[in-house]
Amino acid sequence: MTATNFINITPLEDINLCDDLIALFHEYEHHHAQGQVLENGVKGGVENRDLKDSTDLCILWEESERIKTIKKYQEELRKQGIKYGHKYKIIQSLKIDFTDSFNIQFYKPKGGYKSWHFERNHNTQGRAFAFMTYLNDVPKGGTEFYYQGTTTQAKKGDTMIFPAEWTHTHKSQISKEHEKYIATGWLELKKDNETDGTENVF
Numbered sequence: 001m002t003a004t005n006f007i008n009i010t011p012l013e014d015i016n017l018c019d020d021l022i023a024l025f026h027e028y029e030h031h032h033a034q035g036q037v038l039e040n041g042v043k044g045g046v047e048n049r050d051l052k053d054s055t056d057l058c059i060l061w062e063e064s065e066r067i068k069t070i071k072k073y074q075e076e077l078r079k080q081g082i083k084y085g086h087k088y089k090i091i092q093s094l095k096i097d098f099t100d101s102f103n104i105q106f107y108k109p110k111g112g113y114k115s116w117h118f119e120r121n122h123n124t125q126g127r128a129f130a131f132m133t134y135l136n137d138v139p140k141g142g143t144e145f146y147y148q149g150t151t152t153q154a155k156k157g158d159t160m161i162f163p164a165e166w167t168h169t170h171k172s173q174i175s176k177e178h179e180k181y182i183a184t185g186w187l188e189l190k191k192d193n194e195t196d197g198t199e200n201v202f
Helices: 016-027 061-065 068-087 089-093
Strands: 008-011 055-060 096-107 127-134 138-145 150-154 158-163 170-172 180-189
Touching (some): 016 055, 016 096, 016 127, 016 180, 055 061, 061 096, 068 089, 068 096, 068 158, 096 127, 150 158
Antiparallel strands (some): 055 096, 096 180, 127 158, 127 180, 138 150, 138 170
């Protein structure tokens, strides 16, 4: 059996969507917030620029009904999810869908998610997978995965799907010279009584 790190990276079919998401980020500047980190015992998150120095825009997926860019991005992610499910067929039996929202994040030079972290804790137990799309090219500004011993490259349009568990502990590769934009969010396990008839991501 061939070894795998369960990190799947494929480019968006429409790379212009990256520019549209960046434009959306700036259009809703009045909703920007300092990035937060998960902390045990704290519901939501806490601000700590030593751990995460970012400006975030949280977007509800329900806004896709009126904002075409959000709808197109979700459609692209569903295509990515199908590819992931074809690669790891056993997960096709799971009921997986998007969480309620996703984030567009901006990192100024020397900014980033600087601390090792993973995407699930006691407040976010439903999260099964994370996704991340690099919205611009950032030399030496990718993502380091601790246990996999690998660093991805921040190439515009490249989209990752990976498990949200501690096995995929990661952090930003910090660029001292370049700005960085990403879109990121989560896929969660759904119970039978939580399904709303939408198509399973995988």
